[in-house]
Amino acid sequence: MKKIKEILRLQKSPYSVGQLSGWLWRALRGNRLQAALNAAVGLASVAVSLAAVWAVQRAIDIAAGAQQGSLYWAVGLMALFTACEFGLGIARVWIKNILGIKAQNHMQQQMLDRLLRSEWRGRERYHSGDVINRLEQDVATVVTFVTETLPGALSVAAMFTGAFAYLLRMDAVLAIITVAMLPVFMLASRIYITRMRKLTRRVRRSDSRVQSLLQETVQNRMLIKTLECDSHIVSRLDSTQSVLRRHVRRRTAFSVMSNLLLNSGFSLGYLVAFLWSALRLQQGTLTFGGMTAFLQLVYRIQSPARDLTRLAPAFVAVFTAAERLMELEEMPQEEHSGGKPMGAPCGVRLEGVNYAYDDGKDNVIDGLSFDFRPGTCTAILGETGAGKTTLIRLILALIRPTAGSIAIYNADESREVSPADRCNFVYVPQGNTLLSGTVRTNLRLAAPAASEQDMLEALHTACADFVEELPDGLDTKVAEGGGGLSEGQAQRIAIARALLRGRSVMLFDEATSALDPATEKQLLENILCNRDKTVIFITHRPAVMDYCDQTLRLT
C-alpha cells in the first residue's frame, strides 16, 4: 500500500489511496448494473475477437491448401463473427449513453442532496461555480471510470491473456519477446503518473476558477453593465483562462511526448514480430494463414497492453475527481430527523445568547436575552452590521449559539431550536427571492397543493392584489431573480408565498424595504389580525415600531 501511495504521490492529498479506493468502490456498487453489463459486453467482445482471428487463419489456410474445408463456409464464419462484433459495438453505445446518463444523474442527485443537508456556517465554503464544476465534470469522470474504464480493464486483461495464450501455442519465443517490453512500460508509467497527477490537479483547479468567474458574471450582468466594467471582467476572464490554457498545454505536451515514446516502443515491437514471422515463413516453418494470425495476435496483445497503459491517466483523473467530490461530501451534515411541528401560536425565547463567526474575533451577538412572545409582532432594529440577520440565522438553527440557549415554545411545550423546528418558521430573506417561472409556480414552491383561491387570498393578505390585474394574472411570467417585476411587487409576492407556507413564526429580514410605509402598515395589520402568528420583523424604519407590540434594538 505504501508503495502504491508512493507511486501515486498522494502524500499531498488529504485522502489515502485506501480512502479513495473505498469511496470509488461505493460509487461502483451504486452503478453495479451498468458496470456489469459493460464488463459482460467487453468479455463477449474478447471472445468474438479471438474467434475472428481463428476464422481468418482457417480461411487463409483453406485458400492456400494448407487445410481442408469449404472456403465459402470459412468466409461465412468470418462474416458471422464480424456481425457479432457490430452487434456488441451497438450494445456498448446503448449502455454507455442510456445507462451512463442515468448513473451520472443518480450520482449528481446524491451529491446535491448531501450538499443541501450540509451545515451552513454563514458563508459558503466553495464558490457556486466550483461546486457546479465538480458536480458536472468530476461526477462524469467518476461515473465513466467505474462504469466503463474499470469493466473495460477486465476485458482488456482478458484479451491480453487470451491472445498471449494463443500466441504462446503458435510460437513461444515470439510470445515472450512481445510481452518482454511490458516491465519497461510499467516503470515508465510510474514516472508518468507522478507528473500527470500534478498536472491534472492544476488543470481541474483552473477549470473551476474559470467556471466560477463565468457564472458570477452571468448572474450579475446588470451590475457589471452599470459599473461599466465589462472589459475589466473580460480581461479577468482572459487571464484566468490563460492560466487554464497554460496548464492544459503543459499537460498535453507531456501526454503527447509520453504517447510518442509509447507508440515508438509498440511500433518497434511490431516490426520485430513481423521480421521474425517473415523469416519463419521464408524458412517454411510457418504458413501464410499462420503469419496473418500471428500478426493479428501481436496486434491483439499490443492493443490491450496499450489500453492498460492508458489506464494510468484514467486513474490519475479519477483520483483527482474523487478527491474533489469527497471534499464536498465531507462538509458536516446537519442532524435532521424530520420536521417537528409545534401547535400555533409559538414564541421564541433567547437566554444569554452569544455568537461569533468562525473567522471573527468578537461576539456579533453578546449576552442577548429576549422573548418573542406567541402572537406578537416584534421589530428588530439596529445599525447596519449590528447582527440582525445573524439573530434570524440563530433562530432558524442555521448557526448555533456559542453560549446561551434559544427555545421555541407554546402553551404546552418548550424545546431548544434545532433544524427539525424549521417547519415552524417561514423566512423571507433580504433581496429578490423569486425564481424563474410564473407567479403561480413561485407561490406553489411553498404549498404545492394550494388552490387558486388560497393563492389569491395569500396575495390579498400580502397587499399584492395587483397580480389579479396583470393581463396573465397568476400566470404572469417571472424571469430569474424576479425579473419583469418591480422590487416592491416581487417582495409582496415573496411574502404571499411565505404566508401560503402558513407556519406559526414569520421572520422578515427587511422584506418590506421596497414598500411605502402605508402598504407596509396595511401588510402588518393583515398578517396580525388573527394573532395566531408570531412576527419578527427586521427593519431600518423606526416608524414600524408604531404598529409592533415590542422592539428589540441591537447595538
Ligand SMILES: Nc1ncnc2c1ncn2[C@@H]1O[C@H](COP(=O)(O)OP(=O)(O)OP(=O)(O)O)[C@@H](O)[C@H]1O
Ligand atoms: N459569514 C460571516 N462570517 C463572518 N462574519 C460575518 C458573516 N456574516 C456576517 N458577519 C459579520 O457579522 C456582523 C453582523 O452581520 P449581520 O449580517 O448580522 O448584520 P445586520 O445587522 O443584519 O446588517 P444589515 O443591516 O447591514 O443587514 C457584521 O460585522 C458582519 O461583518
